[in-house]
Amino acid sequence: MKQITVLLAEDHTVVREGLRALLDIAGGFTVVGDAGDGLAAIELTRTLRPDVLVMDIAMPKLNGLEAARRILEEEAPPKILILSAHGDDVYVEKVASLGVSGYLVKQTSAHRLAEAIREIQKGKVFYSPSVSERMEKAQKTVPGKTPRFSPAGRARKRIEHLTAREREVLQLVAEGMANKQVASELAISIKTVEKHRQSVMEKLDIHETAGLTRYAIAAGLVESSVQVTII
Numbered sequence: 001m002k003q004i005t006v007l008l009a010e011d012h013t014v015v016r017e018g019l020r021a022l023l024d025i026a027g028g029f030t031v032v033g034d035a036g037d038g039l040a041a042i043e044l045t046r047t048l049r050p051d052v053l054v055m056d057i058a059m060p061k062l063n064g065l066e067a068a069r070r071i072l073e074e075e076a077p078p079k080i081l082i083l084s085a086h087g088d089d090v091y092v093e094k095v096a097s098l099g100v101s102g103y104l105v106k107q108t109s110a111h112r113l114a115e116a117i118r119e120i121q122k123g124k125v126f127y128s129p130s131v132s133e134r135m136e137k138a139q140k141t142v143p144g145k146t147p148r149f150s151p152a153g154r155a156r157k158r159i160e161h162l163t164a165r166e167r168e169v170l171q172l173v174a175e176g177m178a179n180k181q182v183a184s185e186l187a188i189s190i191k192t193v194e195k196h197r198q199s200v201m202e203k204l205d206i207h208e209t210a211g212l213t214r215y216a217i218a219a220g221l222v223e224s225s226v227q228v229t230i231i
Contacts, residue, residue, distance in 0.1 A: 003028060003029060003030040004028060004029050004030070004051050004052060004117060004118065004121050005030050005031075005032045005048075005049075005050045005051045005052070006023060006029050006030065006031050006050055006051065006052050006054060006117065007032055007033050007034070007035065007044055007045060007048055007050035007052070007053045007054070007078070008020060008031060008033070008034040008035070008054050008055075009034070009035040009037075009038070009040070009041035009044075009054065009055035009056060009059065009064065009067070010034070010035075010036070010054075010055070010056040010059070010083070011036050011056065011059045011060055013036070015056075016036075019054065019113070020034070022110040022113060022114070023113075023114065023117075025110065026110060026111075026113075026114035028114075028118070029114070029117065032048045032050050033048050033050075036059070036060075037059050037061040038059045038060075038061055038062025038063055038064060038066060038067035039061045040061075041053065041055055041059075041062075041064075041067045041071075042062070042067055042070055042071055045071050045074075045077070045078060046074070050078050051078055051079065052078055052079045052080075052081060052117050052121055053068075053071065053078045053079070053080045053081070054081045054113075054117070055067065055068065055081070055082055055083065056082075056083050056084070057082060057083070057084045057095075058084075058085075058222065060175070061172075061185065062168060062171065063171055063221050063222060064082060065082075065094055065095070065098065066164075066167055066168075066171070066221065068080050068082065068098050068100055069098055070164065072099060079101040079102075079120040079121055080100040081100070081101060081102040081103075081104065081116055081117060081120055081126070082095050082100055082102065082103045082104070083104055084103070084106065085105070085106050092127075094219075101120035101124075101125055101126065102116050102119070102120045102125060102126040102127060103126075103127045103128065104116055104126075104127075108128060112128070159219045159221075161203050162200060162203060162204075166196050166199055166200050166203075169182055169186070169193060169196040169197055170200050170215075170216055170221060171216060171222060172185055172186070173197065173200075173209060173212055173213070174212055174213040174215075174216035174217070174221060174222050175222060179193045179194055179197065182197075200212070
């Protein structure tokens, strides 16, 4: 039987090693590589062409949601399974709006992880059971009320006005980097960073760093808190 090739994208080494070990034990999978940040995930996806990309949301340089968005825009993208420490509705809605194949909370079992990868490789959609149940209830039409899991909320709609580079700058600013650090991280000039930052503020009508950070969390560019335990 053909092995399912998997790329792991997770910024914590111990978690990547744990995921690799779980898939080795499950059998039927070949982990072709791993990435520690969103930008590396994009590059490795292009070069390794995995069947399935298993990716965390909270990662440095480029978060999993933005990385997934870019990967899905490319020709013949892999199936994407998002992992998150959060199972609350706000994160599930953001993931669902991207059109990825699956969403699992990190507290899931090894059996469930293997099952999810196999199912999405077949072209199916797979969500953690608790999340899937809430989604089904939320999708039931209520007269005069918009379903909770709509394609995107206000924050997601506003972020569509930002360019890819502006979203990168916004994430790094929200992660606490100064302009000089952002410039170094993205290999651009400080003046260019300042230009992008000013553009972001004008487009979002937010003119202070704390506000940008709150917006980045609301839009799913960064997570407010992350747990790394896998059970």
